[in-house]
Amino acid sequence: DQQVKQNSPSLSVQEGRISILNCDYTNSMFDYFLWYKKYPAEGPTFLISISSIKDKNEDGRFTVFLNKSAKHLSLHIVPSQPGDSAVYFCAASARYSGAGSYQLTFGKGTKLSVIP
């Protein structure tokens, strides 16, 4: 049972345009959401996060939107650059799971290709 779903395995966008990556979750206990970026032969690197008490968080060209009622979040990249080409993972956590335990639940990822 996938608790975090990224339904688009791949996405192609022209350089300079907006990239929108989507993520849905099913577990209502999730209260913190993150996006990671992964290049080939490297580990995932943290990109941006959002707490469930917010509906938007912005960091430079990257903005994450959270719609709690729809259990949906999206990552917007504006403008897209060729260096943004990577696999993007959505992740979620239930931060207060107790006793110092913590885990991130990841989606399967979306491969973004930004075409020059």
Next chain:
Amino acid sequence: DSGVTQTPKHLITATGQRVTLRCSPRSGDLSVYWYQQSLDQGLQFLIQYYNGEERAKGNILERFSAQQFPDLHSELNLSSLELGDSALYFCASSPVGMPNTGELFFGEGSRLTVL
């Protein structure tokens, strides 16, 4: 460079064998996490250790075990290997058991191929 070091980077072995993957967390990080990424799959959480103690367990098979040592490095032991165990195994670390930012720092992974 995340500061998390994993060895070996690549490993090829045969079914039925046993391997050990090693992880050194970022300096000062007390918590270590292990994730498995199989083909076309997301990262599956296996297990978390905090300051030497197991704190959270995910879908880790009984053939797999892990531990965190007093110097905070961790090892993931995979035994009676099957073809389906071929995957990328990532280690991640964080300063505490429940990071305020939610962020984990990942190593580059160990690619295991079982033939």
